[in-house]
Amino acid sequence: MAEKSDERIIKEKKVFMTGNEAVAWAAVAARADIMYGYPITPQNEIMHYWTRLAPKYGKGFLQTEDEISAGFATVGGVLAGKRAFTATSGPGNILMQDSMSMAEMMRIPTVMIITQRGGPSTATVIYSQQETTLTCFGGNGEGVRIVYSTASHQELFDYTIKAFNTAWKYRFPTFVLGDGYQSKMRESLTIYDPLERGIELVPTEPFLGKEGTIGVDRPPAHLRNTYNMEEELYEVVRELVDSYNAVADEIIEYREVETEDAEILIVAMV
Amino acid sequence: MDKLREAYVGEYASGKSEVAINRALELHRQGRKVRLVDLDLVEPFYTLRPIKKELEDKGLDVIAWATGEITGLGETGSLLKPEMKWAFKYGGDVVLDIGYGVKGVQVINLLEGLEDESPLKIFAVINVARPLTASVEDIVEYVGTLGKVDGLINNSHLGDETDEEIIKEGAYIVSKAALKLNIPVIATTVAREFAHLVGDKDCMGNPVKILDLHMRKAFW
Numbered sequence: 285m286a287e288k289s290d291e292r293i294i295k296e297k298k299v300f301m302t303g304n305e306a307v308a309w310a311a312v313a314a315r316a317d318i319m320y321g322y323p324i325t326p327q328n329e330i331m332h333y334w335t336r337l338a339p340k341y342g343k344g345f346l347q348t349e350d351e352i353s354a355g356f357a358t359v360g361g362v363l364a365g366k367r368a369f370t371a372t373s374g375p376g377n378i379l380m381q382d383s384m385s386m387a388e389m390m391r392i393p394t395v396m397i398i399t400q401r402g403g404p405s406t407a408t409v410i411y412s413q414q415e416t417t418l419t420c421f422g423g424n425g426e427g428v429r430i431v432y433s434t435a436s437h438q439e440l441f442d443y444t445i446k447a448f449n450t451a452w453k454y455r456f457p458t459f460v461l462g463d464g465y466q467s468k469m470r471e472s473l474t475i476y477d478p479l480e481r482g483i484e485l486v487p488t489e490p491f492l493g494k495e496g497t498i499g500v501d502r503p504p505a506h507l508r509n510t511y512n513m514e515e516e517l518y519e520v521v522r523e524l525v526d527s528y529n530a531v532a533d534e535i536i537e538y539r540e541v542e543t544e545d546a547e548i549l550i551v552a553m554v
Numbered sequence: 555m556d557k558l559r560e561a562y563v564g565e566y567a568s569g570k571s572e573v574a575i576n577r578a579l580e581l582h583r584q585g586r587k588v589r590l591v592d593l594d595l596v597e598p599f600y601t602l603r604p605i606k607k608e609l610e611d612k613g614l615d616v617i618a619w620a621t622g623e624i625t626g627l628g629e630t631g632s633l634l635k636p637e638m639k640w641a642f643k644y645g646g647d648v649v650l651d652i653g654y655g656v657k658g659v660q661v662i663n664l665l666e667g668l669e670d671e672s673p674l675k676i677f678a679v680i681n682v683a684r685p686l687t688a689s690v691e692d693i694v695e696y697v698g699t700l701g702k703v704d705g706l707i708n709n710s711h712l713g714d715e716t717d718e719e720i721i722k723e724g725a726y727i728v729s730k731a732a733l734k735l736n737i738p739v740i741a742t743t744v745a746r747e748f749a750h751l752v753g754d755k756d757c758m759g760n761p762v763k764i765l766d767l768h769m770r771k772a773f774w
Contacts, residue, residue, distance in 0.1 A: 298720075300683040300712050302567055309685065329566070336686065468599045468773065470567050472712040475685070 294477030301473070303466035306437045307371065307397050308333035309475050310444035315485055316395075317366040318344035320357040322376060325409045326464035327399045330371040351376035355383030358394045362387075363507070365490030367448060371397035373464070375405035377415055381422040384457050388427025389509040391524070392491070393451035393458065397444060400463040411464030419459050426509075426521050428528040430454070430535060433461040437473040440466060445478050452486040454531055557672050558586075559642065561593075561650035562707075563659050563700055564679040565687045569709040570594075571602060571772070573679050573743055574651035575609065576765045582613050587646025592618035593661045595632040596653030604772045617641055621774060634664060642667040650674075659700050675704045677740055680731070682710045682724045693731035705740040706732045708760065711748070718751045725756035 294313055307330045321331045338345050348354040354370050361368030372380055377398050387394045400415040420431050430450055432443040443460050451458035496502045511517040543549055562574040578590040592602035602618040609616045617637045624633060642648055642665060652658045678697050680687050687693050697703050710724020725742050732739045741763045742756040749764045756762055
């Protein structure tokens with residue numbers, strides 16, 4: 285069934301869709317196994333579309349009781365070896381920072397799509413790109429995360445696929461930033477099967493319940509994020525940062541436009 | 555003169571509102587009295603609300619909330635404006651712009667006078683560049699979920715990247731789906747900026763109608 289499903293994915297084709305739909309299709313193209321989520325504007329159609337696509341492609345979906353749970357369920361799905369993701373916005377992003385801090389500390393390759401919005405959960409939803417700081421630095425500082433920021437529907441599609449690869453290759457929680465306008469606006473983009481384009485998909489593997497006998501075939505899976513001493517924690521965080529710095533050059537991306545004649549380039553970030 | 559009653563239904567972002575507005579304005583240009591009703595209770599984005607006044611200024615009788623009249627821009631559902639329930643009580647043509655999918659269509663049941671006078675024609679707007687209505691089989695299955703549908707409209711396009719190929723592909727696929735559903739293709743619709751790509755009829759012989767785009771400014 286899976287093979288038949290994959291065939292369906294993904295004839296390369298120009299389509300007309302919303303940003304949220306582009307994300308859902310990209311997750312299918314990236315061979316994501318399951319989405320955990322909770323409804324919130326303007327993320328909803330990622331969930332709606334994923335749930336329309338999931339039965340056609342043999343994928344899973346679980347609506348949890350809130351975003352705290354959706355974040356931790358995503359962590360749990362990944363620990364079980366699933367290519368799992370979630371998507372949320374604003375207040376949901378705040379609630380998921382706890383689970384994402386855990387993912388940072390334990391290098392759990394979650395993928396999370398953020399459709400940025402304004403307004404706490406009690407307020408009116410007006411869109412803007414005001415979750416860059418929260419998404420980049422919302423954790424408790426005991427680990428590292430990777431955040432891609434997109435500018436178009438095509439980039440939403442491309443970078444959602446890439447986020448799964450980055451997460452599983454480097455084992456850092458990975459985020460894709462869009463915004464509410466992208467979510468709802470419609471434009472044309474090309475959807476494709478990454479495999480058809482020669483993009484290798486980094487395989488998943490379970491963190492827990494691996495094959496073999498502990499101590500005979502393999503060491504125990506020792507997953508831990510509680511520490512007694514500052515010094516002990518310092519070593520852990522130091523190692524995480526060193527690990528990131530060792531591969532940072534492979535991960536960091538930017539595009540220079542009309543900078544050839546600049547002697548000094550000042551980059552401003554919120 | 556018989557009063558016309560038409561409802562435009564279909565897949566999310568298929569172009570229902572644009573087609574409904576243009577139909578209402580077409581009837582108005584023919585000297586008919588026309589009411590256009592925003593019955594999209596599914597989602598508050600790209601509805602008639604932001605352009606209600608503009609459409610009224612063009613001579614249409616518009617029943618819609620205006621942006622700012624109701625609160626809540628989330629997907630918390632939308633209130634049925636009381637006048638919407640009585641939209642058919644009107645001495646002219648009535649064009650209904652319906653929210654997407656099966657849930658969207660159900661709103662029609664809330665209207666009074668559905669069975670009176672001339673029957674309501676329900677037309678499904680299809681864009682084959684929308685992946686879930688891209689093939690004959692998908693369209694037949696999707697339209698089947700909507701209940702009674704009297705005709706299809708081929709509104710296949712790729713936004714700014716629309717070309718002759720997508721319009722033709724749409725005409726071909728939608729015509730084949732219509733044949734299977736045993737309903738007619740009412741028209742192929744094409745945005746005015748791409749009108750030069752088509753003639754009076756599409757490649758399958760369906761009439762072509764040119765759309766003036768109003769919905770781009772209707773984000774919310």
